[in-house]
Amino acid sequence: MDRGRLEAFSDGVFAVAITLLALGLSVAGPGHGSLAHQLASRWPAFVAYVVSFFTVGIIWVNHHALVSNLVVVDRVLLFLNLVMLLFVVMVPFGTVTAADYLARGGFDPRVAVAVYGAVLAGMSAGFGAMFEWSLREGRTKVPVPRDQWWAARRRFVSGGLIYLAVIGLAFASAPAAFALTGTVAVYYVFERTPAVPGSRTSPSGQEPDPDA
Amino acid sequence: MDRGRLEAFSDGVFAVAITLLALGLSVAGPGHGSLAHQLASRWPAFVAYVVSFFTVGIIWVNHHALVSNLVVVDRVLLFLNLVMLLFVVMVPFGTVTAADYLARGGFDPRVAVAVYGAVLAGMSAGFGAMFEWSLREGRTKVPVPRDQWWAARRRFVSGGLIYLAVIGLAFASAPAAFALTGTVAVYYVFERTPAVPGSRTSPSGQEPDPDA
Amino acid sequence: MDRGRLEAFSDGVFAVAITLLALGLSVAGPGHGSLAHQLASRWPAFVAYVVSFFTVGIIWVNHHALVSNLVVVDRVLLFLNLVMLLFVVMVPFGTVTAADYLARGGFDPRVAVAVYGAVLAGMSAGFGAMFEWSLREGRTKVPVPRDQWWAARRRFVSGGLIYLAVIGLAFASAPAAFALTGTVAVYYVFERTPAVPGSRTSPSGQEPDPDA
Amino acid sequence: MDRGRLEAFSDGVFAVAITLLALGLSVAGPGHGSLAHQLASRWPAFVAYVVSFFTVGIIWVNHHALVSNLVVVDRVLLFLNLVMLLFVVMVPFGTVTAADYLARGGFDPRVAVAVYGAVLAGMSAGFGAMFEWSLREGRTKVPVPRDQWWAARRRFVSGGLIYLAVIGLAFASAPAAFALTGTVAVYYVFERTPAVPGSRTSPSGQEPDPDA
Secondary structure, three states: HHHHHHHHHHHHHHHHHHHHHHHHOOOOOOOOOOOHHHHHHHHHHHHHHHHHHHHHHHHHHHHHHOOOOOEOOOOHHHHHHHHHHHHHHHHHHHHHHHHHHOOOOOOOHHHHHHHHHHHHHHHHHHHHHHHHHHHHOOOOOOOOHHHHHHHHHHHHHHHHHHHHHHHHHHHHHHHHHHHHHHHHHHHHHOOOOOOOOOOOOOOOOOOOOOOO | OOHHHHHHHHHHHHHHHHHHHHHHOOOOOOOOOOOOHHHHHHHHHHHHHHHHHHHHHHHHHHHHHHHEOOOOHHHHHHHHHHHHHHHHHHHHHHHHHHHHHHHOOOOHHHHHHHHHHHHEEEEEEEEHHHHHHHHHHOOOOOOOOOOHHHHHHHHHHHHHHHHHHHHHHHOOHHHHHHHHHHHHHHHHOOOOOOOOOOOHHHOOOOOOOOOO | OOOHHHHHHHHHHHHHHHHHHHHHHHHOOHHHHOOOHHHHHOHHHHHHHHHHHHHHHHHHHHHHHHHHOOOOOOOHHHHHHHHHHHHHHHHHHHHHHHHHHHOOOOEEEEEEEEEHHHHHHHHHHHHHHHHHHHHHOOOOOOOOOOOHHHHHHHHHHHHHHHHHHHHHHHHHOOOHHHHHHHHHHHHHHHHHOOOOOOOOOOOOOOOOOOOO | HHHHHHHHHHHHHHHHHHHHHHHOOOOOOOOOOOOHHHHHHHHHHHHHHHHHHHHHHHHHHHHHHHHHOOOOHHHHHHHHHHHHHHHHHHHHHHHHHHHHHHOOOOHHHHHHHHHHHHHHHHHHHHHHHOOOHHHHHOOOOOOOHHHHHHHHHEEEEHHHHHHHHHHHOOOOOOOHHHHHHHHHHHHHHHHOOOOOOOOOOOOOOOOOOOOO
């Protein structure tokens, strides 16, 4: 068991991915119309940046809470963690793609937002698999009682299901589907899914650490 | 309470953001005039790089001092930290935009420097909110006495207010407003706002750590 | 002996390199045909991204297991670690090159996949040298018994040899050689080469840490 | 005193800067001549990548050794560390500039290599200042005896002086000056300047850590 480097590596990937999001903000520069106009016309990039930033930030907070509660780290978890990070790393790609096409006409915006939703759904599924792995007895310091498994899953699956809905909704209305991803981010900021139920007492939303 | 990963993630974001600043230094390359001329004409990029580097570096030092003094990390603080990082990550964007337009004519430089000031003001506001949060009793190892709250706030708010002034001043004179951001960086390098007043005795400007 | 910063620096490099892989996914953007078509025509980029992501992820897991078992860190090891990281950092370059040319005609795809194989062979050789270094008595907490050295080497050398084979095979068939790299990744995900033989009992595939 | 986050932040910056070096390797892609020719004509990029990678890697090793020996971290050191990192972050810029112009004719290659030398000289000066700061009594676990100060300085200053010589030599011969930077890297890999003299007994070239 060695949570330290799992956290260090994951934190590094989260940090780089969240920082690369801002590469999508750059304007074309001098010679492409007034700067004010360039900035104004790139409003989808700014909106998408904020939504993606908080979406990745929330996953990081949940990842943090989940991993800090683990007592066992095995190969399966390392693999599931890599799967989740595979999608975290794709978030800047999804964000730039959505932002570039969101304000355009035709079918492209729908594809772009569906891609964005698919990346977030993958990230959510990867995290859900890590959570599912952690439910087995003896893997966490503070176990989730068996009768709360379905309640806990419902909360997680609902997040993942919304992103699946985003993919479908995108083909009906790209802006509506994109707005839904923003709503999820706002919702989770104010009502974070507890990574591990039964951990309500600690002020930080985390389990009391017996090692601390 | 778990300051460790808050620090690790924040350090990662600070490190990536500060390193991405240098992407704005690259020249167009062979075929765009003599290299000496290209470098000389990009002097605003070098100046903006240095100013932004030390501005982010100072915020990192202050963040470091603030977080190392915490005894509680809750969801609100994690959220405020994310808000601050949202603007830290935008600093390379603001820096490149300011550098690209600073030596140009017309209205664009004013918009560019205003954008730069807005990013720094946001970063400053995010940090100020974290500081404000830390004032509540029991949240820091070394509490700030209540009668020093306003003195402490004044010092922080003055930093944030200067960046607000940069935004306004930019529309009068872009170079003057930009120079003001450089002055703030120089000022803070030599007279760092103590993150937590009353911590003057330690050689590192930090509180004696009871855990150490 | 100080494993901490060796791990921190290496983790940082692994994290940045694995995140930069996604830069190769970006599409040309509006005005270059339908987005669906652009995405579809870039399938090699997505395949190469997934293969490289897991290849780097597996090396990270192995690096983790190897370093956590060390009791000595000397200049030679730091140098070998740098050599390995030299190639880890080149993986995004090799991946983008392979992806850009994989679906093209002529001789270029063969060169591209050979370059990709060479980068992976270098990474594998660097890791193999670190492993070889760790075999000497007294350098690891749990030593590899001398009679298992060749078995351990065979497992490592086979990985490196396959990447050498990829280089050769690339000149016969670029797609076949590229598929071979993917097969190696899948193989190692399911059957990770134990970094240190004799460590089968621990649930995480790592040695019990006497310091823990 | 808190070395931890100084190391974490610095390691992050080193890791990102060393990884961004590889961005300079990318070829123009399909439609710009055969890939083999493109790669061959970019040999300066590969040479510059390797030289810069090991140069930054060596500074990281020395930084590691220096900081791990500190017992005091004050504002002055944090500032000197930022100055050093300011130049570390510029290394990818200097490397790409040198590589882009090295094989060209005219005066540009001389300017490019002079820029590269100036970045390395700045990095070296920043590190030298940190070393100088650490000489004062009580700042390191294992102090450097006063009669060894000049010997230690000579070794450090010689590194910095060579980079100053590179700047001058560049205007006589860009390739010779660039080759000199490579020679310095090779020299330091095999004969690392001990960050703190008197620490020869430990196998890792570091002081025995009384805390360990």
